[in-house]
Amino acid sequence: MGAERGKGRWESGAVAHAATDPFGQGPLPWLRASETYFDDTGRVVPWYVEHAPAPGAELRMPRPRREEGSPRSSDDVHQQIKGFTSTGAVAPGESIDFHVTVNPPQSYSMDFYRIGHYAGAGASKIASTPRLQGLTQPEPLLADRTVSCHHWWRTWRQLIPSYWKPGAYVAVLTTYDGHRSHIPFTVRDSEPADLLLLLPDVTWQAYNLYPEDGRTGASLYHAWDDKGGLLGEEDAAITVSFDRPFAGAGLPLHVGHAYDFIRWAERYGYDLAYADARDLHAGRVDPTRYRGLVFPGHDEYWSVPMRRTTERAKEAGTSLVFLSANTMYWQVELSASPSGVPDRLLTCRKRRGPGRATLWREVDRPEQELMGIQYAGRVPAPAPLVVRHAEHWLWEATGAHEGDELPGLVAGEADRYFPRTQLPPYEDRMLLAHSPYEDQGAVRHQETSLYRAPSGALVFASGTFAWSPALDRPGHVDTRIQRATANLLDRICKRD
Known part of the structure; x- marks a missing residue:
C-alpha cells in the first residue's frame, strides 16, 4: 500500500475479526523458498513463508533499498501488476482467461504453480507463458460500494492441458522491473476420488478489500472514508464482485488454511478431487x-x-x-455480472436494510x-x-x-x-x-x-x-x- 494511507492488508484483516489472528496474516504462506522481498511495511521477509508481526510491533517502516534482482510486492495504490480470472474453477481441456493491468506498461511473465507437498517445497512450477506485453487497464468501476473490473481487456487465455493435475494453482505475475503479484485459481476434477476438497472462494471474496488504496476499495467488512481511514461493517459493501484482483500481493486472506491441508494430504497420498465453493453452489460437482x-x-x-x-x-x-x-x-446470494456471466456478484446484506435476516441461525437454520x-x-x-x-x-x-x-x-x-x-x-x-x-x-x-x-x-x-x-x-x-x-x-x- 501507499505509505501513509490506511492500514496494511494483514492489519485490516485482523480488524475485520476484531482479534489477533495468527493464521490469517502475513504475506504469502504457500511456496517455501529462500527468496526474500520487501512487504508492505518495508520489512525484508521470506517471499513465500507466512510472517506475522510480533505483538506491538511497528506497523509502518521506511522502505529500505531493494537488493538487486529481488522482487517487490505489487500494491493497490500504484497497481504495478494486478490481475484476476474471469471464470471460477476450470477442468482439464478447458481454458481460463486472465485480465492483468501493468503500471507503467511493460513486459511481464506468468508462472503457474500447483500447490502440493513436493518434497517440502509446498508447490511446483507447472508451466510459464512467453514474455507478455502489459497494458494499463481502465480504473475500476464503482457502483455504491461495489468495485468491479469486468470491463478490463482479456490479456491471456490459458488452455489447461490434460496432463495438468487437478488442484489449487497460483499464477505468479512478475514485471520486467521486478514487481510481483498473484492470481489463485482451481483446476477442477472430473475423475472419481475418495475426497472432494472445496476451496472457500466465496468467503475469500467477502474479505477482499481491493483496491486497498485508501479511497475506493470495499469488502463485506470495510470501506474507506474520505481521509483514507478504514470504516466498519455498517459502511462496507453489500455486494462485492469476483471481477477484480485480490488486495495486496494478490492472494486471499486465510488462503494458507487450505494450502496447509493440501500439502499435508498430498504428502500422505490421500486421493483428492478439487472444486470451489461456487462449483458446489452451481451444481457443477x-x-x-x-x-x-x-x-x-x-x-x-x-x-x-x-x-x-x-x-x-x-x-x-x-x-x-x-x-x-x-x-x-452468513447466508449469501450469488448473481450474474453486468455482462451476464453467472455467479460473479456476491451479496450479503448482513443486518442492514429491508429483506430477510442473513445469519443462518436467524432464519431458523443454525x-x-x-x-x-x-x-x-x-x-x-x-x-x-x-x-x-x-x-x-x-x-x-x-x-x-x-x-x-x-x-x-x-x-x-x-x-x-x-x-x-x-x-x-x-x-x-x-x-x-x-x-x-x-x-x-x-x-x-x-x-x-x-x-x-x-x-x-x-x-x-x-x-x-x-x-x-x-x-x-x-x-x-x-x-x-x-x-x-x-x-x-x-x-x-x-x-x-
Missing part, C-alpha cells in the same frame, strides 16, 4: 460421488444451494470434514443442525485445545491423554455446542475437546465435534482456526493433530 467432502479453511459465507447440496450429500452417506471455525455463518457445533466468537489470544474422551478412535495413537492441553490450538475464532439449539439426527455423537479461553474478561469454551449421521456419514468439525495450520504450517505443526486427522480420513476412506 456431485458430492455423492465421494466418500467425504473436506472444507479445509475459513468458510464463513454459504448460499442456500451450497447448504442444500451438502446436506443431501450427508443424507446419501458422504462424510463431511470442517477443519476451521465460523463455518456457514449451523449446528448440520455441523454439530457452531460459531461462538473470536479468540483474542491463542489458547490450548483440551482433549476430551481420549479413548475415542479419533485420538488413537496420537499420544494424547484425557485433559491434555495442545498449546495454541484454539486460535482466531472458535465454535462450541449450544445446548438450546437443535442438533442434527445422529447415531452417536461426541465432543472431543472442551477448551477454556478468555475473551474480554469472560471465560468461554471451544469444542470439537464428531457425530455419525443415520446414513453412516461422519461429520467432523474442528471448532478452531488452528487445526489446518497444525497439519503443515511451519512453527504450528502438532503431530497429535496430524495423527487425529489421519485417523478421521482413513476411516472415511475405509483405509486399513
